[in-house]
Amino acid sequence: MLQRIDWLKVLKALAALVLLVVVLAFVSRVRGAVTPFAVAVAIAYVLHPVVSFFERRRLSRIQGIAVTYVLLAVVVVAFGLFIIPVLVEEVNRLVDNLPHYVSQIAAIIVEAEQFYAGPTIPPVLREGIDQALDQYQMHLEESLDVDASISALMAGIGGVFGGIFHFILGPVLAVYFLKDARYFRDRFQNMIPSAHREGVVSFVQDANRVVSGFVHGRLIVSAVVGIIASTALAIFGIRFYLILGLFAGLTNLIPYFGPFVGAVPALIIAALDSWAMVLRVSILYVLIQQLDGFILTPRILSNRTGLHPLAVVFAVLAGGALMGFWGLFLGVPVAAVIRVCLDHLLRWILAEDAA
Numbered sequence: 001m002l003q004r005i006d007w008l009k010v011l012k013a014l015a016a017l018v019l020l021v022v023v024l025a026f027v028s029r030v031r032g033a034v035t036p037f038a039v040a041v042a043i044a045y046v047l048h049p050v051v052s053f054f055e056r057r058r059l060s061r062i063q064g065i066a067v068t069y070v071l072l073a074v075v076v077v078a079f080g081l082f083i084i085p086v087l088v089e090e091v092n093r094l095v096d097n098l099p100h101y102v103s104q105i106a107a108i109i110v111e112a113e114q115f116y117a118g119p120t121i122p123p124v125l126r127e128g129i130d131q132a133l134d135q136y137q138m139h140l141e142e143s144l145d146v147d148a149s150i151s152a153l154m155a156g157i158g159g160v161f162g163g164i165f166h167f168i169l170g171p172v173l174a175v176y177f178l179k180d181a182r183y184f185r186d187r188f189q190n191m192i193p194s195a196h197r198e199g200v201v202s203f204v205q206d207a208n209r210v211v212s213g214f215v216h217g218r219l220i221v222s223a224v225v226g227i228i229a230s231t232a233l234a235i236f237g238i239r240f241y242l243i244l245g246l247f248a249g250l251t252n253l254i255p256y257f258g259p260f261v262g263a264v265p266a267l268i269i270a271a272l273d274s275w276a277m278v279l280r281v282s283i284l285y286v287l288i289q290q291l292d293g294f295i296l297t298p299r300i301l302s303n304r305t306g307l308h309p310l311a312v313v314f315a316v317l318a319g320g321a322l323m324g325f326w327g328l329f330l331g332v333p334v335a336a337v338i339r340v341c342l343d344h345l346l347r348w349i350l351a352e353d354a355a
Contacts, residue, residue, distance in 0.1 A: 040173030065178050090240045104272050203344045210305050210336040217300045222252040232284050254328045259289040305336035
């Protein structure tokens with residue numbers, strides 16, 4: 001027997017859907033004003049476990065926030081006093097030596113062309129490579145647009161100033177999110193109908209657990225990898241070791257593929273030195289990848305996302321295909337949240353069947 005339609009519930013659902021669409025449209029129109037708040041939320045999300053740690057040590061919420069910000073200020077000041085001058089020096093040295101590096105790369109290209117033109121490579125293979133290179137060159141020429149490049153450059157300059165503004169305003173707004181975290185949590189829970197409150201709260205807690213575990217764990221692993229890479233490259237005598245180490249740490253935020261991406265510039269710099277240095281750097285990054293994959297990531301992350309390694313690889317590739325550069329970083333946490341959604345959906349279906 002068909003059940004009667006509860007039109008009041010249908011009307012409420014439609015009203016909620018319309019409200020959601022209006023809110024999303026409004027946010028899209030004022031996204032420039034929303035960005036500092038998004039930055040603040042991200043900062044608060046990262047710092048929340050630190051503040052909670054101090055709260056568990058019998059400090060008040062305000063005191064925990066104050067201590068956290070003091071420690072953060074110490075780190076920023078130390079970074080500015082010790083790291084930034086070295087970075088500036090390395091960047092200046094890179095600019096000064098750039099003509100020399102260009103001539104070295106040109107010589108390597110000439111040697112590669114001579115080898116390519118020699119009898120070592122079969123004619124059939126050479127013909128296929130030539131066709132692929134010609135197609136790539138045509139595609140590159142079609143993609144190049146001077147006006148678009150200038151516009152992109154101006155937009156990038158504007159983005160730098162906007163980023164400075166967000167960097168200043170974001171931490172200030174984050175204080176309010178950290179201070180009133182419980183208030184926002186309670187308001188969110190009170191907005192949920194009591195009949196569904198337990199299930200929604202359980203879902204949010206599970207989603208937050210996997211995302212928080214992945215984000216904080218990945219940040220720790222990447223910091224360790226960056227420090228190890230910078231230290232080892234400095235011992236090897238590689239130029240620009242600090243820049244290369246920072247790059248290795250940032251790219252390590254990308255699961256599985258990050259260490260290989262981070263090794264590319266280091267190998268290029270090493271190739272300008274000697275092939276023996278290339279071998280040393282290659283061995284170093286292989287060891288870093290093994291350390292990350294078999295010791296750091298399992299111990300720190302402990303598979304907190306609950307995703308199979310194949311699912312992680314697919315999430316990274318799918319994220320990159322859908323969202324480009326940022327998709328490589330966001331693919332795994334988004335996939336983890338989807339997994340939590342499916343788990344809760346399955347439980348709800350099984351509970352309905354049992355009822």
